[in-house]
Amino acid sequence: MKLLLTGVSGLLGINFAQEMMDQHEIIGADRGKLRNAPFKVLKHDLLEPDAVESLLDKAQPEALVNCAALADLEACEDDLSLAKRLNTDLPRRLARACKSRGIPFVHISTDAVFDGQKDGFYSEEDPPSPPGAYSKTKLDGEWAVLTENPKAIVARVNFYGWSLGGKRSLAEFFYNNLTNNKSMSGFTDVIFCPMLVNDTARTLVKMLQRGLKGLYHLVGPQAMSKYQFGVEIARRFSLRESEITPKSVNFSGLIAKRSNNLWLSTRKLSTDLGEDLPAFSTGLDEFYTQYEQGYPQKIRGYQQL
Ligand SMILES: NC(=O)c1ccc[n+]([C@@H]2O[C@H](COP(=O)([O-])OP(=O)(O)OC[C@H]3O[C@@H](n4cnc5c(N)ncnc54)[C@H](OP(=O)(O)O)[C@@H]3O)[C@@H](O)[C@H]2O)c1
Numbered sequence: 390m391k392l393l394l395t396g397v398s399g400l401l402g403i404n405f406a407q408e409m410m411d412q413h414e415i416i417g418a419d420r421g422k423l424r425n426a427p428f429k430v431l432k433h434d435l436l437e438p439d440a441v442e443s444l445l446d447k448a449q450p451e452a453l454v455n456c457a458a459l460a461d462l463e464a465c466e467d468d469l470s471l472a473k474r475l476n477t478d479l480p481r482r483l484a485r486a487c488k489s490r491g492i493p494f495v496h497i498s499t500d501a502v503f504d505g506q507k508d509g510f511y512s513e514e515d516p517p518s519p520p521g522a523y524s525k526t527k528l529d530g531e532w533a534v535l536t537e538n539p540k541a542i543v544a545r546v547n548f549y550g551w552s553l554g555g556k557r558s559l560a561e562f563f564y565n566n567l568t569n570n571k572s573m574s575g576f577t578d579v580i581f582c583p584m585l586v587n588d589t590a591r592t593l594v595k596m597l598q599r600g601l602k603g604l605y606h607l608v609g610p611q612a613m614s615k616y617q618f619g620v621e622i623a624r625r626f627s628l629r630e631s632e633i634t635p636k637s638v639n640f641s642g643l644i645a646k647r648s649n650n651l652w653l654s655t656r657k658l659s660t661d662l663g664e665d666l667p668a669f670s671t672g673l674d675e676f677y678t679q680y681e682q683g684y685p686q687k688i689r690g691y692q693q694l
Contacts (some may be wrong), residue, residue, distance in 0.1 A: 390597070391416065394667035395435060400557040401497060403688050405456065405590035407663040413594070414667035416448045418457075422553065424693040427630040436474055441482045441526065445490060452493040452518045454596050455483050458527075462501075462647075465523035466629070476526035478619040493597055495542045500581065500608055502528045505648030506535035509580060509612060512654045513604045520646040531604065544607040545653065549618075550586030550676065553692050556670030559583070562678060563619040567628035574636035575616030581651045582608035583618055585672030595662060605658045607617055611669040619667075627675050 390413045396402040397417025406415045406428050415428035431447055433440045435457055458476055459465055465472035480496050487494035500673045501524040502517035519525040537625045549560035556565065560583075564606075566573040584607070592607055613621070616635045625631035638647050655666050681683070 390414070390594075391449070391451040392594075393418065393444070393448045393453045394606060395444075395453070395455050397426075397430065398553055399456050399458075399460070399690070400550060401546075401548065401551045401586055402456040403553050403691070404586040405454065405593070407684075407688055408590045410595060413597050415549040416450060418448075420442055422692050424691065426691040430470045432498055434645065435479055441486050445486055445492070447518045450492060453483065454495040454497070456497055458497070460499075460523070462521060465526060466521060469522050469526075472522050473529070476523070477529040480530040481537055481586040484534040484538035484541050487541070493558045494534070494538070495544065495597060496534045496540055496549055497532065498531045498543050498545045499527045500545050500547045500606070500653050501648055502531070502650040503648055503651060503653075505580070505650040507650065507687060509650040509652030510607070510654050511652070513606060513657055520638075520648055524648075529605065535604065537580055542601055542603045543604045544593060544596070545605070546584070546589055547581050547653075548584050548586040548589045551679060551688060551694065555685065555689065558586075559615065559618065560622055563622040563633070564595075564626060564628075564680075567623055567626065567632055567648055569634065570629075571617070572632050572634060574641075575614070575619040575641075576641065577614050577616045577634045577635045578649055579615045579638050579647055579651075580649065581615065581618075582612050582653055582655075583669065583672075584609035584667065585676055587675065588667040588672050592658075592662075592666065592677070596658075599662065601661055605661075605683060606653040606655050607658055607666075608651075608653045608655060609669050609672065610655055610659075610666045613669075621673060625673050626680070
């Protein structure tokens with residue numbers, strides 16, 4: 390399949406491309422960060438007028454996965470207009486263009502559309518209640534995509550992995566601090582369902598291949614606190630878990646409001662795929678194997694310095 394990935398320099402985009410480039414023809418769209426990538430890269434600022442049509446004309450993809458976003462919660466609070474343009478208006482334009490060209494479209498959304506006040510196990514039927522600028526603009530993006538293009542896949546995700554800049558994911562935060570013997574906090578009252586980003590990519594491709602459409606939760610099948618996640622990273626890398634201090638998010642000093650319980654049910658997706666989603670432990674083992682095999686250095690070598 391000829392797959393076009395927008396936001397290919399991001400955490401999901403780069404790992405998706407790396408994961409799939411041996412089995413599929415990957416074309417990535419970036420804003421100029423990538424130089425040595427082993428797949429085709431087209432340079433586009435997707436907020437420029439006509440960028441979407443021009444990208445599709447050049448790439449002629451058989452499917453498009455939209456990984457581009459303003460995914461930094463604090464940046465969304467600081468610049469709501471940019472957050473709307475990237476998280477709501479761009480997905481709408483991509484969904485519309487893909488529909489008119491008959492190109493299957495996957496849009497990536499977030500678990501954070503829920504405010505986390507319920508006891509968790511949110512299903513796709515639960516009403517979303519986004520707590521901040523990021524989650525509000527992402528939720529509007531979901532509605533925009535499914536209104537324009539009901540055959541699109543909208544996947545609410547949460548993932549971790551190795552990133553181009555080495556700091557994008559929560560796993561890297563814990564790994565970087567632990568290896569530098571720096572103390573850090575882990576929130577005990579923020580629950581989420583982390584999935585290795587390579588598992589996210591593999592599952593998204595299966596969803597495309599099986600012709601799924603509509604809204605899905607695509608997160609890890611195991612819920613845990615961010616503190617517990619840090620401890621799991623420390624244990625897998627044989628680092629000192631005692632460097633991680635359990636803390637409440639209420640004392641974090643972060644401005645953008647976080648949801649407390651983002652335990653999402655993935656029953657709909659596993660039923661429609663006819664298989665269980667990848668377990669947390671196998672993802673963590675793969676994350677560690679990637680580290681042993683120099684995967685982080687390999688993907689970082691793709692960027693323009
Ligand atoms: N990380 C998570 O755990 C998580 C959790 C829930 C949902 N998500 C969702 O998953 C998706 C991917 O997230 P991520 O963590 O991979 O995000 P990321 O690392 O911040 O990557 C965002 C990507 O969007 C690109 N982009 C931004 N503005 C652009 C523009 N004007 N034109 C073209 N490209 C532009 C960025 O390019 P530059 O590199 O040039 O800035 C980058 O490649 C997002 O939809 C996010 O909301 C992520």
